[in-house]
Amino acid sequence: MSNSKGDPRVLFLMNLVLSSAFASLVVWGLSYLDLLTFAWPTVAVATGIVMLLTYLVVW
Structure with a gap:
């Protein structure tokens, strides 16, 4: 169980x-x-960037 990701x-x-x-x-x-300027498309792009960086750091 300790090796489970x-x-x-x-x-x-x-x-x-x-x-x-x-x-x-x-x-x-x-x-x-x-x-x-706060806009939801800007938040979506920033979310994608943060998710990609998180994936690359923990991979």
Whole structure:
């Protein structure tokens, strides 16, 4: 059991939820500082980038 990496679907969903929360917080903070406009497509792109970076770091 200690060698189990878990269900990949659960890991993907957890990565999606946590990455989207982090990305939305970052985009909101940058829009608060007037460095970026808050928009859902921007949050989606940032979520994809964070998910990719997370995957590359833990792989």
